Amino acid sequence: MRKVFLGNTGIEISPVGLGCMGFTHAYGDPIPEKEAADKIRKAYDIGYTFFDTAQRYTGIWPDGTIAYNETVVGEALKEIRDQVVIATKCGISMVNGMRTLDSRPETIKNSLDDSLLRLQTDYVDLYYLHSMDEHTDIEQVAYTMKELYEQGKIRAWGISQCDEKALRKAHAVFPVSAVQLRYSMMARWEERIFPACKELGITFVAFSPMANGFLTGKYDGRTVNGSTSKADFRTMMPQFTEEGYQANKELLNYLGELANEKQATMAQISLAWMENKDIDIVPIPGSTKLERLEENFNSSRIIMTTEEVQSIDQILDRIANGPVFGKR
């Protein structure tokens, strides 16, 4: 299995990380806390050592209180804290029901203290700025992260949803270890940042690596739209409509053929393709189902040659043009 480190920190992480968001946020009602914590703990037994959460990944428990993803992750991992790498994020919060970006130093510091309490730990391994705030310079964020690092509260920092210019500016102040960006066979526009990541020794963490599950081939234009839950964000995603499904059908068929050839599942191929690129990419697929956690993790056992990956890229250049959520 591939050995992967977080940037130049020497911190080893599993080649596939676990995206924990779906346990409380974005895919319907939160999973009951004990069940969710149990599954996250079992993910460690499968081989995951890299866990992704965020201050923002909240839902509502049946009693009306806030379901914090970090609380569930903290509960799951507290007994094995020193054997896992926990990544969380700051900079997006809800103010009076409005999504608000705020990366001022005091906000980041207070957010981290809150996250540490919820995670039941006194340090975070990888602390990301979740999304840039147009009122705060990224250099200022880097200085804040440096201070938190020097206090021993974080072991490394990263930026999510940034561009190369911001990444370079931030890295010049205090080295960035990871970027976290949307990346899948249907969302390849962030490949433009690969050369900078390689040059600076920054790990590329791929979020929504299966296009929110679409690339697994388990959903069609009707499966998800059957959901009426406002908490299920897929109801607003163009790939999960009948038109989106039809427009992306050629890609799904191709992925199905590749899966047959490799005796793997479509989910595994969509992850293995990025894991075998000649740059350190760590996908963080999310699932609330144990068998899928295992299936996704086992993508790391699939070997593809450089030629195979390049040939897939050439075919994707031709066909991967159906609608997908998050295009920018």
Ligand SMILES: NC(=O)c1ccc[n+]([C@@H]2O[C@H](COP(=O)([O-])OP(=O)(O)OC[C@H]3O[C@@H](n4cnc5c(N)ncnc54)[C@H](OP(=O)(O)O)[C@@H]3O)[C@@H](O)[C@H]2O)c1
């Ligand atoms: N930085 C950011 O702004 C940002 C944004 C979004 C996400 N993220 C992170 O990235 C992680 C993953 O992203 P994501 O959840 O958006 O997308 P994803 O991993 O591409 O897809 C997750 C969806 O796919 C389904 N799924 C997973 N494995 C499957 C399999 N083997 N077969 C069939 N369906 C499968 C899951 O449903 P089930 O639970 O039913 O299996 C879930 O609905 C999140 O957990 C979060 O940590 C970060």
